[in-house]
Amino acid sequence: METWAVRADDGGGTLEVHSFYSPARGVGGRSPSENGTDTTGGAERPGGSSGVVLIHGTLVTDALYYPFARKLSLLLGRPVHCYNRRGRAGSAPQPDDYSLATELADLGAVLRATGATDLVGHSYGGFIAMQAARTFPIRRMVTYDAAVSLSGNLAHRWRPELEESLTAGHLNSAWAHLVQGLGTAGPISLLPMGALRMLSIASARTPLGAQMRTLLPSAVLEMRSVLAADAEVHDFAGLTTPTLMLSGSWSPAYFAETGRLLAGVAPAVDFAEVPGQLHEGPIRPGKRLAVRMARFLAQTSGKPALRD
Numbered sequence: 478m479e480t481w482a483v484r485a486d487d488g489g490g491t492l493e494v495h496s497f498y499s500p501a502r503g504v505g506g507r508s509p510s511e512n513g514t515d516t517t518g519g520a521e522r523p524g525g526s527s528g529v530v531l532i533h534g535t536l537v538t539d540a541l542y543y544p545f546a547r548k549l550s551l552l553l554g555r556p557v558h559c560y561n562r563r564g565r566a567g568s569a570p571q572p573d574d575y576s577l578a579t580e581l582a583d584l585g586a587v588l589r590a591t592g593a594t595d596l597v598g599h600s601y602g603g604f605i606a607m608q609a610a611r612t613f614p615i616r617r618m619v620t621y622d623a624a625v626s627l628s629g630n631l632a633h634r635w636r637p638e639l640e641e642s643l644t645a646g647h648l649n650s651a652w653a654h655l656v657q658g659l660g661t662a663g664p665i666s667l668l669p670m671g672a673l674r675m676l677s678i679a680s681a682r683t684p685l686g687a688q689m690r691t692l693l694p695s696a697v698l699e700m701r702s703v704l705a706a707d708a709e710v711h712d713f714a715g716l717t718t719p720t721l722m723l724s725g726s727w728s729p730a731y732f733a734e735t736g737r738l739l740a741g742v743a744p745a746v747d748f749a750e751v752p753g754q755l756h757e758g759p760i761r762p763g764k765r766l767a768v769r770m771a772r773f774l775a776q777t778s779g780k781p782a783l784r785d
Contacts, residue, residue, distance in 0.1 A: 478543065482567070483560070483590040486582045490569025494560040494587065495539060496528075497550040527616075528556030528593040529774060532584065532602030534624075535696045536655075536689045538565045541760040542599075545767055549597070552771035558591045562602075564695045571695055577702045580605045581612060588613060595774050599759045600624050600661070601699050603722075607739075608706060610718040618720045619770045622661075622732040622756050625739070626707040630731060634658050635704060640697050648690050649677040655696060660729040661756040710738045713746070720746045721773045723766075725754030732756070 479498070482491040531546050533539045539559035550557040561568040563579060572579060584605060587593075594616040598606030603623025610618055624631070636658040642651035653673035660666040665676065680686030720743075722736035736748035751758065751766060758766050 478547075483586050485569055486586050487572065487579070489572055491567075492560050492562075492569065492583055492587060493539075493565075493567030494558055494591070495543065495546070496556055496558045496591070497543075497546045498556050499550055499554045527595075528558055528591055529553065529595040529597055530584070530587055530591060530593045531557055531559045532596065532598040532605050533559065533562065534600030534602050535699045536692050537760070538688070540566070544762075545759045548764060548767040549771055549774075552767060553775060556591070556593070557597075558587065558593055560587050565692070571698060575698050575702070577605070577608060577706050580702070581609055584609050585613060597621075597759075597770060597774075598623060600756065601703070604703055604706075607713070607716075607720075610716055610720065611713075615718045617774050617776070618718050619723065619773055620720070621723045621759055621766070621770075622725065622728050623722060623735065624703055624732075625735050626703050627710050627735055627738060629707055630735070632704060632707070634660075634731075635700050643693055643697060648693060649674040649681075651693050652677040652690065655693070663727065663755050666729075710742050713739050714742045716743045716745050718745060719776075721770070722746060722748045723751050723769065724748070725756060725758050726750050726752045727754060728756040728758075 479496045481494050481496070483494055484491050529549060531539070531542055531549070533542055539561050542559050546557040546559050563569055563575065563583065564571040596606045596609065596615055596618040598604070598618070598620045600622050601624050603620030604625050606618055606620050607623055607625050609615065626632070636654045639651050639654040639658065642648070642654060650670070653670050656662045656666050656673055657670065665673070668676070677686075681690055722739060724733040724736050733750055740746045740748035751769065754766060755761065
C-alpha cells in the first residue's frame, strides 16, 4: 500500500489517499520507487495505469476497505485507490459550507491525480458516485447499496432526534437514532432505543466504536446532502456510464428498490441483488463481492454486466 496526498481544489488542505497495486505491475508497470512516488503525503503525482477509485461510506474511514481494495487490485491487475473523505484521519476537515459539491470537487481532484477511470462506491460513497457519473467522464462504475434519495423515499429515514441528541452531547442516543433510522446494521437496527444506547456504550470501548462516535457530526451533514439532492427517477435516465448497482439480499430493502427503479429507466444501468450479503458487504471477509465487481469493471463494452 502506498500513502500519499491530493490537494483539495478549494484550498482547504489535502485528501489522504491509499493506493493498492498489482504486485506484478506496480505503478504503471513499475514499482512505486521507480516512479519517484512521494509516500509522505506531500505532493500529487500521476497514478500510472488506469485504475479504480473506491469511495467509502459514512461513519467510517477508508481503512476498513483496504482488504477489499487489495482484492480488487489483484483481480483486475490495475491500481485501486481509496481516499479518506473530509473530516477523517489525514484528510482536511469538512468545511462550514459542506455539501455534495464538496464531495464532487474532492473526487474530481482524486480522479485527476490518479488518472483513474472507474468508480466503486459504497452506501454514501455510492451516492457520490452516482452523482459524479452525471458530471465526470467515468468509464465504468459499480455501487453497493447506493444511498440515493428518489422522490423523498429517504426523508423518513432521517430523524431530527439524532441532531438534537448530538447538540445536547448525548452521543449514545444519537448513535441509536442513526442506527434505527437507517436500518443498516442488520438485526441490530431492530432493537429498541434503550438496548441500542447500551450497545453504543459498550461499542465505545472498541477502536471502531470510538471512531464512529467521533464521526457522528459528519453523518449529520452527509445525510443532509443526500436529502438535499433528492431527485426523480427520470433525472438519471440520461446516465451514459455503464453502471452496475448491487445490493445485499440482507441489506435494507430500500437500497434494492432504488437500484431497480434506476435500472428501469436508464439503459446504462443494471441492477443485481447479491445473495447472503449485508449492508457492510465490502468491508466483510470473503471474495465473492470483489469478484462480482471486478468481472464488471474488466469489461470493455458499454453493455451492462449479465446477472449470474
